[in-house]
Every structure is written in structure tokens, then in C-alpha cells.
Amino acid sequence: MHQSQRLLNLAIRIVLLVGMPVIFGLSVNHYFSQANLYAIFQAFAFLGIIALGLSVTMVAGEFDLSVAAISTVAGLITVKFGGDSALLGILYAVVFGVVVGVANAALLPRLGVSSLVTTVGSMMFLTGVGYWLAGGRVLSYGNLDVSDFLDHNVAGIFSPRSFITIACFVVISLFLRFTTLGRDIYASGGHRKAAIQSGARVGKALTVGFVISGGLSALGGGLLSLSLATASATMGSNILLQAASAAIVGGIALGGGIGSPLGVAMGVLILTILNNGLGLLSATSTQILLVNGLLLLIVVLLDGRLGAVLASPLDRFARRKASAPV
């Protein structure tokens, strides 16, 4: 992806982040009320943590198709085994997510298979595990104090749950930026062969990437099920679509090596603002699904050739400017 394409992407993001609230604010009463902003950040809390994990694998040049299934199973684990202590339930869930992440990554460098294949396998397996754990029912969680605590309003628009997501964004951001392993993750996605030949620890980077994505998906799913005080086998069915959209809108290139957690956070905000606004305009869940699908289609086209075509005038402009006499 060229510099100009990235700039175009950033410009689109900023226009959407500013433009959508203005439009929704004009068409919906009380759009900027504290309650609605709180609702937006609650949606951000779940989608954000899933999209963040997914985006780390995308930066490494891979793709974790199993994030939704992991978060569903993690939610079931939390509710099933966290009856006495919610913390223990979350811990089990995260350990489960980390184990799945290790397994997802274990096959990659040794077997040389695309992660789309291994994670489609684990997605199918975990979907089965989810149905098995739920046993065809919606599991309910008795300890409502935990739900109240996780979602209680802090500073008007935040909650402990959204703080956890924001904290994850900060930690992952620092990790990717300031550690060698973080930079190895970027290198693995940028140019795999060059990364291996210049001594980047690609195998380790991929493992860490999938562990992050598995762990974060599990944490997100566990926290969501605690907050809803229920868990079912179909809970996370729609989240992969949204997480992929958010990551790509947020400037993560599907080819790998490009993008940052800050961008992903912007992408997630754009998606939550869009879905929240559509909901306030009384769109049905189907219509929202349709809009999300269209958005992902546009975004994936922009990631492909269309983006390069649209950015080419910008490129020419930049070149002319560079060659012009000062």
C-alpha cells in the first residue's frame, strides 16, 4: 500500500468519525445524551477487544477466522465455571483462548499452511464445542453483582468493561511499538521472506500474535457474557464480520505489515457509531447486517485495486510537489 493510499484511508476515517455523529445528531433527538454515548462505548468494549486481537494477526500477515467462535466458547466457559468466582471464570476462559491461539499458530510455520485454513478448522471445531457446552440452551449467570459492577457508569460515558478494552488497546499499542517482538510481528506481515532472512523471530511472532488474538477474544467473550449474565452457542455469530470491517476501516491492510491499534480503535468507533445510529433510526437488525456487509464490501475493495486507483491522483500530486523547485 502506498503512502497516499494510507493518507486517503486516514482522511476517510476522520470524515466518517466527524460526519456520522453530525448527521445522526441532526436526525435523532438526544443523540449526544450521556446515555447514548455510554451505549456507544459499551458496544465499543466488545467489538473493540475482538477487532484488536484480530488486527494483530492481520498485521502479522495472517487472519484469525476463529475469533468469533473463541469468544462464544469463552463466554460459555465463564458462565459455566465462574459461578463461584467470576474472576476464576474469566481466567479459565482466557487460558482457553491462549491455548487455542497457541494451537492455531503451532501449525503455521512448521506446516506452511495458511492461517485461514487452520483457523477455519478450529472455528468449526469450536462451534461444535460451543453447541456441546450450551447443550441447546441459553445458560444464565446468577451473580448479578458482577454484571452490575462491570457495567456501572464511570465518568458519565465509560464503564469498567470499556476501560478494560481501552487498557488492552494501550498495552497492545505499546507492545507493538516498543518491543522487538512487536516489531517482528510487523516484519512478519510486511515481507515474510525478508523477515526470516534478516533474523526476525517469525515463528515466535506468529505464536504471540495468535495468542493475543485468542486471549483477547476470550476475554471479550467472557466479559460480555458476565455483563449480559447469559451465554449461548450463537452469541458471537455476527462479530467476525464487524471485527474484520473495523480492522480494515481502521487502516489494517489485509496483506499484512500495515496499521496500528490506534487506527483500529478509530475503525471500531466508526462501526459502533454507525450501528448505534442506524439502531436509533429504527433500522432492524437485518438492515444493520446488510449495511455492515455493504460496508465490508466497500472496504475490501478499497483495500484492493480500487484503493490504489483512487489514491493515484494523490500520488501524482505528491510527486509533482516533491519535484517542484522550492
Added chain:
Amino acid sequence: MHKTALEPIAQVSPTALRRWASALFGTTSIHAASIRIATLVLIVVAAAIVPHFTEFGNVQSLMYSVAAVGIGAIGMALVTLSGNLFMLSMGATAAVSTVMFAALIHLGLGTTLLLVVLSGLLMGIVQGGIIALGKANPIITTIATSSIIIGAGVIYTGGLTVIGKGDATWLGQGKLFGWLPTQILVLAIFAAIASFILQKSRIGREIRLLGMRAEVARIAGLRTMAATLVCYAFAGAAAALAGSLIASSSAQGNLTYGIDLDFNAIAAVLVGGISIRGGRGHISDAVTGAIFLAVIGNILLVSGVSYEYQLVAKGIVVLAAVVFGALLARLGPGRK
């Protein structure tokens, strides 16, 4: 002057068994050959030890469960062979097709099938166009179109079941010679067409070469765009046909019918031993994969294992096939 006349013609003509064996296993990969043997062994063992497995009714239901998934797997196989991994909108296409089939069946079976399959073809062409012309990521593109197709379907049906007002029993419950479901005939014809296109036609060779080395295929001047379009068109049509088969058995359409075709077709392709890196594999591999999974599912069903465990078991089989296939690809000669 030709010297061929002087050369000895093949002295030892292969025995019938050897010819049969080489037809079954000769040109396929080790993985595909192993699955064929495993399928045969599984069927023999199941016939011997699983009660009721060989009963007429059970064999019938086994054949019905192979038909739709087999057709879906053939479509998926073309996408995989062209190097585009998977098409994740086949389930959505099949689900919408069950609704279309039920809504149109009053026009007569032939017309309905034609219209439904054509619309599936069109959906495939649109997606193939986006992927080939727009250079868009195939997985993400088909995830997106999947939700668009389902969304459109929900808006049309309101989530309700559409009950057909026509006669689809020839396809749904018809049997040739009193035992062979017409659905199996449809599968066999579809497999033969797909196999012919892939192995004998120019575009088929282009599809396989595109799957092996996309860059080389492009530089060599192959019609890479047409090849991609054909694969997705075929896969869309396959999904629509699979949806029609599913809808025909009850003359009903619902958006939850056939929605798991993605998973089942991917599972069949992975288990059957078609190379995920594209280019290597046969249509018959995908069908074998579908049969293998159907037999396993049937054994579990007959043994009274619950649906949840069946899903887990299917997942384990697919994961095992991925690992096994990747190990073989690494050990095998001439593979990178």
C-alpha cells in the same frame, strides 16, 4: 518414416485390478488416495459392526445427505483449486436458493431449477468479478456478500418459511430403479460436468495453473480473470443447486436450510485432500470427502450420538485432515 510401428507395443496388459486401482488412486495425491481407502474401510467396518447401518432406509438417508453437500463441495473445490481458498457465501446462497425454489416451484420443476441455478450463477459472477477485477481479498469479499445475500433474503421472507405450491417430488423423493435417489444422479452429472471442464477444457487447465502460480499464469498470458469468474460462477450455481435439492425434499424454503453448506463443503474439500494452495486436486476428491464425512455423520447418528457431539467430531476430523494433509505435503516429493 515412422519408427513407431517397429516399437514393441505394451507387452503386459495391466490386469483389471491394476487398471481399477490406478483409476482410483493413480493420479491423485497420497492424501486423496488415503481418504479413499479410509472411506472404503469405514464403510466396510460400519457395515460389519454398526447395527442398522446397512438397512435400506439408512443407506437411502446416507445417499441423501451426500447429494447436496457433494454438489456444494464440487463448487468449493473449483474455488480452492483456483487458489482463492474458500467461498464463504455458499451457505447464504444455498439458503436463499431454498426460499427461491419454494417460491417459484409452481412454475414447474424444470423452470424453477433453471431460474434458481441461474440466479446462483449470477451471484457467483458478481463475487468473482469483485475478486478478479477489484483484486479484493476473496475470503473477506465472500464474508461480506454472504451477509448481504442473507440480509436480502430476510427482508424478502421476513424470516418465515416459504411453502411451495408445486410438485418437486421427482427431485425431492424420486428414485431410479426403486433405490437410487435422483439427487445422486444430479450429483453424478454435476460432478461429470465439473470434472470435464477442469480436466479436459482449456479454461480448466487455466484454472489449475492459476491456482498453482497466479503470477506465472498472468505473465504467461492465461485468461486469469475468466478463470476466476468461471470458478465463482460455478460455485454460485453449485450452491444454488444444493439449495434446490434441500428445498425439494420438503418443498419448503427457509433461510436456516442449507446455511451450513459453507462448513460442510469446506470440510469435504479439506478432508478430500484438495491442496489448499491451489492447483492440485480432482473433483472426485471433493466428492470422496463429502462421502467420508457423511458416513461418519451417519455412523454417529445411527449410534445415537447427539447433534452437539457430531459437530465436535466433524471439527476434529477436519482439523486432523488439515494436519495430515499439511504433513504429507511437506514430506511428499516435489512439493514446496
